[in-house]
Amino acid sequence: MTEFPPAARIETVRLTVSQAVVRFLARQYSERDGQRQRLFAGCFGIFGHGNVAGLGQALLQAELDEPGALRYVLGRNEQAVVHTAVGYARARDRLQIWAVSTSVGPGATNMLTGAALATINRLPVLLLPADTFATRSAGPLLQELERPESGDVTVNDAFRPVSRYFDRIWRPEQLPGALLGAMRVLTDPAETGAVTLCFPQDVQAEAFDWPVELFAERTWHVGRPLPEPAALARAVQVLRSARRPLVVAGGGVIYSDATEALAAFAEATGVPVAQTQAGKGALPFDHPRSVGAIGSTGTTAANALAREADVVLGIGTRWQDFTTASHTAFNDPGVRFVNVNVAAMDAAKHAGVTVQADARQTLTALSDALAGWSVEEAYRARTAGLKDAWEATVESAYHPAVPSAGEGGRLTQNEVIGIVNEVSGPRDVVVCAAGSMPGDLHKMWRVRDRKGYHVEYGYSCMGYEIPGGIGVRMASPDRDVFVMLGDAGYLMMPTELVTAVQEGVKIVVVLVQNHGFASIGALSEQLGSQRFGTRYRYRSESGRLDGDVLPVDLAANAASLGVDVLVAKDGPSLAEALRTAKAADRTTVVHVETDPLIDAPSSESWWDVPVSEVSTLQSTQEARTVYEQWKGRQRAFLRPTQP
Template sequence: MTGSTIRLTVAQALVRFLAAQHTERDGVQRRLIAGTFGIFGHGNVAGVGQALLQQELADLDGGGDPVMPYVLARNEQGIVHASVAFARMRNRLSTWACTASVGPGSTNMLTGAALATVNRLPVLLLPSDIFATRAPDPVLQQLEYPLGPDVSVNDAFRPLSRYFDRVSRPEQLPAALMGAMRVLTDPVETGAVTVALPQDVQAEAYDWPLELFDPRVWHVARAQPELAALARALEVIRGAQRPLIVAGGGVIYSEATDQLRAFVEATGIPVAETQAGKGSLPYDHPLALGAIGSTGTTAANRIAREADVVVGIGTRYSDFTTASRTAFQHPDVRFVNVNVAAFDAAKHAGVMVVGDARGTIVALTDALEGWSTSDEYRQLARRVGAAWDRTVEAAYHLGHAPLPAQSEVIGAVNESSGPRDVVVCAAGSMPGDLHKLWRTRDPKGYHVEYGFSCMGYEIAGGLGIRMACPDRDVFVMVGDGSYLMLAQELVTAVQEGVKIIVVLVQNHGFASIGALSEELGSQRYGTRYRQRNPQTGRLDGDLLPVDLATNAESLGVRVLRPEGIDEFRKALTDAKASTEPRPVLVHVEVDPLVSAPGSESWWDVPVSEIADLDSTRQARATYEARKVTQRPYL
């Protein structure tokens, strides 16, 4: 240290800087970067790895906890999923950094980067890069691009990141980090933030100004809507006879669920929920219609079809939410869109109200004092909602044998979980069934990644969720297909003493795509886990002799193997009661041919226009009939 500077390597300065960053919203401060997940290789072991070790030993020698804890993971994609799940549970106010080595270590994070950006969730990626000096080129795992020697595999992060920079000289680090923190803490711009670190630059020393490492607070503002925009929105809402609120993830990230409840009780406008917005109202609220769209409830979709005004709050209107633009069929339907991002607020030619969900809901509530929908409309919402709840109850207790239906497994988990416990899922048939059937009681009780619907998110995400909220049990719902994609972070959970309850639903294949394949006339082709049949030459032989429960047990997980729904319920009770600090996996076989109740809705997946197969031709006829109901919402 000399005067007002301190001599550190680039990696040491990076770690020290990250440990001093905080967010603040509504007067509450939090650590922005809670820690670092990583896997070391030749690209980062002597740079970021050395810096994390040095910081950890200094903190421990000083009698404290590490200010930048490090968690050794097993898969680079998994560490991004865990960090994103952590950020979602912390309402985007805190996340983790992810470090990986050159080449495949770093590119393994690409899928996670896409997931974070699609879902507008903050994560800091620190991929190691090739030598900035190019002295030993080409190094191990280097892509040689003849038209640009400065291009590396890390340039693939550019279109997947909300911010990208490469630190090729120490002097560039402060500006890169400031830019990264700005985007991580901006609810409009946030997503994957990538700072690529050449391996030689990581180890290079530099004299840093001390003020770079002062504690820094990034204020997360609540943007207030323009008064003229509010007035336009109020005019549309006051003219509505059958309005509907579509609550998206922005309601929950803004911590606006109490305000939403007060708003709907004052105005009588019923609420339908997107995947990210599920939990905006408790499932049993009289104006809660549940899930909307292709994976929605018949209650929400009936009201949506007849709605003359749709008030979207914090939603990006994905194709599942709008049932591929067939959900809203009123000939004169209008949209009022409340969103922090103008990009989303402008969708469907809606009246744009750009602002924070909580503040805007309060402003709308105050301005609409004395205005309400009719008693008849409130009663209609209550009736259709109650009818759907009876459908859910029946699906929870079908009594299907010998193997239970997936809906019965969902019901058993729901009834075994506590009000604040969290269910997590991402891909397969389970997200759609959960969206319809899960009875959410807490705004953070439902965690389904359905922006990217990434197979393999579930277990890594469950780890991040439990690290974010150690006082909640986390139920990871995962099918055999997703389990085989990415189960390695079970080892990380064992290592860190993190208890998650993994419900492994075994249906011997990609059941959701199998059902979709059948619906589209492709006869479940290529979706069943079967051996190659020597007689037919096709994958229609015996079930694969794969035991995923034993696989999990070999990773250090406690495994329960119930048979039938009654034993499954007992196993869930056992798993929840366990105080052992390690994951528990409950393996259950289900009948993949028993579907959940239908949504009376549609999803646009094109069918072959010409085909030799009768099944495909019939599916095409159905497709064309549904396609004509699609609307541009202009």
């Protein structure tokens, strides 16, 4: 009989599963470039019967026994607090994040939209929804989904397709592996997104003897993968062959803190730089090589250069349809792509030369390898001319010859953007997400700081604006945050203003009242649907929603939530209200009415939204003709990359 040496004694501590989770999260750190910080800034949550006695008790115990270890913040809407966590993570370049705890049932599924937003935008957030009983001792439970063909599916399985990592902790023994797997994804720039760990209610409260080493401080190092030499050589070969190259800078440039490296590359080579929504701020607006936004909501300068580009260097972009103008932006028949990205999926798009590496490291390597190479002087001059022409267009939109030329003397949205831009400071942040405002900001906002522009346009989620702005301000307490949104976006999620008041988090909310869906209204008209169903109106005797404007007082609504409210009537009063709000130490909503029928300057670009192929409406028939003309310019990018 084999004799085994006595087993080594493992020191343990007896805690519930929830207490173990909280203690573990409080001891996680991230590090990049020698800068180390707590990985978790805290935990947002709303308690219900599924988590109040589990994670709720654990958070209370931690707050009393170990103050500051894992801060708890009460939110008002589960979706909203995920948005706040995402806004925070983006502002911190994904190096510091939040957890979010909810009850079972509707509390959990309310987070689905937030999870999708986080994963689509490649932003980390840890979701901790409660779940049904592992023992099934009391089933069927309140809020339990019963399926006749399966006994182990709960509503939380809906998180699987919108999470980058998903697990359900049926037994305490499963917890260490699940937590370590979650941390791996949350701290991996290529893999990150929403991470969902589901906790059955009974398991949350179950005690277990945990090895104390589980709770030792653990540092997750966020690396900077170097470009593979052969891939770099291929990229350099293609770039050296270019006569009309263009850089498209995405969010990866900002997350990797590569803006200085990008500026050095652009200055040395003369290559102009266009920016996606997530990449806006990669260069300040007045940098000589910056040609601003690209694509469907781009500048005429960037889009003109895109049409002519023979080589496009995409850095940290996932090539969203708005960026490529639904594959109509790049018209040179021989255009080739070089893609720099930490994510293999994005680096391989458009049949480009794939450089799977960190943006900053790659830009530095490209600058060294291209030393002495530059675009021709004529191309520099063309870039400068296009840039100057667009800046003149923006200036005319900000300061029209006839101010407040909208119906009834109302401001245009262009004027509102201009006034906010000019009142805000160089390091202040503008936050937006959906409606007509993101496109107008993308093309016209004059960004002056790499973190000065925060528009969520991967999911374009109405309601993100206020909670996202709170997250940005919590992450950047030394910056003023200007949240810009329309009435439709405001009505989606105003309740987090209460959270701002509760936490003493100051934001300036610029509430643009245009009595409907300005963005979709304009799109509807463009596509021949005559703004149907996009205006906030009474139902008239005809049975249609075409009566008088609804008497909705959003200023009064905001005031009822505990914030200061200022109402602006024209340009001077708006500027004064914004200066007052900026000087204040608490959240202020600035309400202003605008005319939604006056558009921003054209991008001379397109977005693929199909139009009815047959219709009795002349407006739709005409729109279909235009649609088919644009479809004829659409192309797949499949050309081999060799010169």
